[in-house]
Amino acid sequence: MLASPYSFLTPYLLIGVAIAVLASLAVYVLVTYNALVLRRNRVEAQWAQVDVQLTRRADLVPSLVEAVKGYAAHEKALFSTLAHARSALAVAPTPGQALGANEQLSDQLLSLFALVEAYPALQADKSFIALQADLKETEDKIAYARQFYNDTVLLYQDKLQQFPSSVVGRLLRFKDESYFLPAPGNESVVSVELS
Amino acid sequence: MAKSRFKTRLSKTQRRNNVLGILAAVAGSYAFSLGFGAFLGIYENWDIAEVLVISMIGIPFMLVMPLAPIGVIALLLGAQRGKAKRVRHSSTFAPVQGLTYYRDSLDKLSPALVSLLVDLDIYGYKDIAAMLLRMHNKGAVAFEKGGRIIATNSEASLLDSGERELLALVQAGKAGNKKALAAWKQHRFIEAERLGYIQKQSGHHKKRDRLLVPMLLSVPVAIVLWGVMLNTDFYENPVPALTLLVAVGAVLAVPWYLFVRESVYINRGDVCWQRTPLGNETAEKIAGLSRFMHEFSVLSEAGKEQVKLWDDYLVYAIVLEENERIVKEICRQNRIRYRRYAH
Numbered sequence: 001m002l003a004s005p006y007s008f009l010t011p012y013l014l015i016g017v018a019i020a021v022l023a024s025l026a027v028y029v030l031v032t033y034n035a036l037v038l039r040r041n042r043v044e045a046q047w048a049q050v051d052v053q054l055t056r057r058a059d060l061v062p063s064l065v066e067a068v069k070g071y072a073a074h075e076k077a078l079f080s081t082l083a084h085a086r087s088a089l090a091v092a093p094t095p096g097q098a099l100g101a102n103e104q105l106s107d108q109l110l111s112l113f114a115l116v117e118a119y120p121a122l123q124a125d126k127s128f129i130a131l132q133a134d135l136k137e138t139e140d141k142i143a144y145a146r147q148f149y150n151d152t153v154l155l156y157q158d159k160l161q162q163f164p165s166s167v168v169g170r171l172l173r174f175k176d177e178s179y180f181l182p183a184p185g186n187e188s189v190v191s192v193e194l195s
Numbered sequence: 196m197a198k199s200r201f202k203t204r205l206s207k208t209q210r211r212n213n214v215l216g217i218l219a220a221v222a223g224s225y226a227f228s229l230g231f232g233a234f235l236g237i238y239e240n241w242d243i244a245e246v247l248v249i250s251m252i253g254i255p256f257m258l259v260m261p262l263a264p265i266g267v268i269a270l271l272l273g274a275q276r277g278k279a280k281r282v283r284h285s286s287t288f289a290p291v292q293g294l295t296y297y298r299d300s301l302d303k304l305s306p307a308l309v310s311l312l313v314d315l316d317i318y319g320y321k322d323i324a325a326m327l328l329r330m331h332n333k334g335a336v337a338f339e340k341g342g343r344i345i346a347t348n349s350e351a352s353l354l355d356s357g358e359r360e361l362l363a364l365v366q367a368g369k370a371g372n373k374k375a376l377a378a379w380k381q382h383r384f385i386e387a388e389r390l391g392y393i394q395k396q397s398g399h400h401k402k403r404d405r406l407l408v409p410m411l412l413s414v415p416v417a418i419v420l421w422g423v424m425l426n427t428d429f430y431e432n433p434v435p436a437l438t439l440l441v442a443v444g445a446v447l448a449v450p451w452y453l454f455v456r457e458s459v460y461i462n463r464g465d466v467c468w469q470r471t472p473l474g475n476e477t478a479e480k481i482a483g484l485s486r487f488m489h490e491f492s493v494l495s496e497a498g499k500e501q502v503k504l505w506d507d508y509l510v511y512a513i514v515l516e517e518n519e520r521i522v523k524e525i526c527r528q529n530r531i532r533y534r535r536y537a538h
Contacts, residue, residue: 046491
């Protein structure tokens with residue numbers, strides 16, 4: 001059988017195809033890496049927004065405690081737990097720990113507002129009403145920031161878990177991000193009723 | 196600071212329709228020319244060569260064949276580009292602070308006002324859908340089982356004037372009435388002007404000068420075309436003669452195109468409006484919110500029942516073209532004319 005006059009091209013063709021495949025692969029990895037970094041940065045940026053609001057909420061606690069102390073100074077245990085929960089939130093180093101501390105603070109705030117029910121004079125106090133309004137506004141902002149945060153986590157996780165970007169993600173050691181979900185039985189952060 | 200522009204969508208459907216429209220016009224023009232020629236040939240018993248070269252009232256009939264499609268394309272493209280230019284102009288604003296993202300919910304601005312500040316226009320289908328969803332969130336209207344909206348007659352005090360007016364239309368069963376909605380839309384412009392977000396543009400009439408250039412340009416081109424027509428021997432050399440005619444006709448189409456484009460651009464009321472400094476500042480926030488929602492959320496996939504969770508963010512997502520699904524649903528169920536996002 002006669003050899004094709006172009007048979008000398010075969011190795012070059014193979015090398016060319018291999019280079020094209022490798023180049024496409026490299027481009028894909030690069031693009032996927034950038035997309036993952038972009039999404040991870042958005043998660044971090046949105047977490048920062050949640051954190052700002054959580055801090056603002058925690059900063060309202062001392063003023064609330066001071067207002068309540070004027071009427072129920074004997075509830076020292078509750079005030080101490082509240083102070084502890086607040087400082088735990090302030091020093092939480094990771095989003096996961098911040099979420100846990102936030103849950104604790106929410107529980108304590110619920111107890112505080114349950115206590116306030118017994119003091120009509122406190123409920124009518126102007127500074128306390130203003131603090132409640134501030135807290136309500138912050139709770140709303142936390143709720144929206146949480147939704148946006150969860151959406152950015154969803155977009156990131158989708159990219160990280162879908163094939164074939166999941167391969168690149170695991171290879172380059174991208175980590176899962178956790179959603180900001182309320183603890184079971186505590187679906188709303190703290191419901192503040194404005195009188 | 197450099198000017199910014201809202202990136203409003205010219206939908207794929209609209210683009211496809213534009214292309215199909217042009218193709219249909221070209222095909223139609225040729226079919227008309229050939230059909231008319233054939234008719235004359237049969238009626239007058241001319242042979243085909245005579246049909247192709249015959250003169251009518253001193254103008255060669257065959258002029259129609261190459262020039263009509265060129266003219267039609269020029270007119271259609273001009274109209275399309277004129278509309279696009281108008282939208283581009285209307286959606287351009289002067290930013291004040293250089294915001295990239297805006298994360299707050301715009302101080303509860305009315306959806307119609309938000310839409311108006313985006314491109315100085317209000318679109319019945321999506322803006323009314325957004326208003327209705329917001330009113331539903333406030334408890335003033337309710338969705339029936341089939342999705343139809345009914346007024347609940349409660350919480351009306353929480354509504355702004357635009358919402359109250361729309362509620363009256365819902366109560367009267369006129370939520371899909373074109374005339375009533377046009378009046379409602381007009382009131383929103385007046386209200387936005389009263390609130391200081393937009394103002395009438397001074398010196399608008401000067402824009403008519405834009406028509407002078409294509410008009411002046413068309414005169415020498417027409418003279419050249421006329422000269423070519425008179426001095427070309429169609430009988431002896433039909434192919435080069437036709438080629439030359441088409442080439443000159445294409446040049447003539449340029450002023451036609453420019454004329455139509457500028458006419459469509461200036462002859463619309465919304466060009467008379469412009470944003471005030473407050474309007475520009477608010478438009479910048481809206482653009483920032485739009486970017487924020489697009490990049491940091493999946494509001495495009497939210498259903499209308501999620502309005503309780505997202506509140507005004509979902510309402511603004513509808514106005515800012517982030518969520519088409521809800522618009523489609525509300526419009527279809529309430530007989531409001533639905534269009535895809537297109538201008």
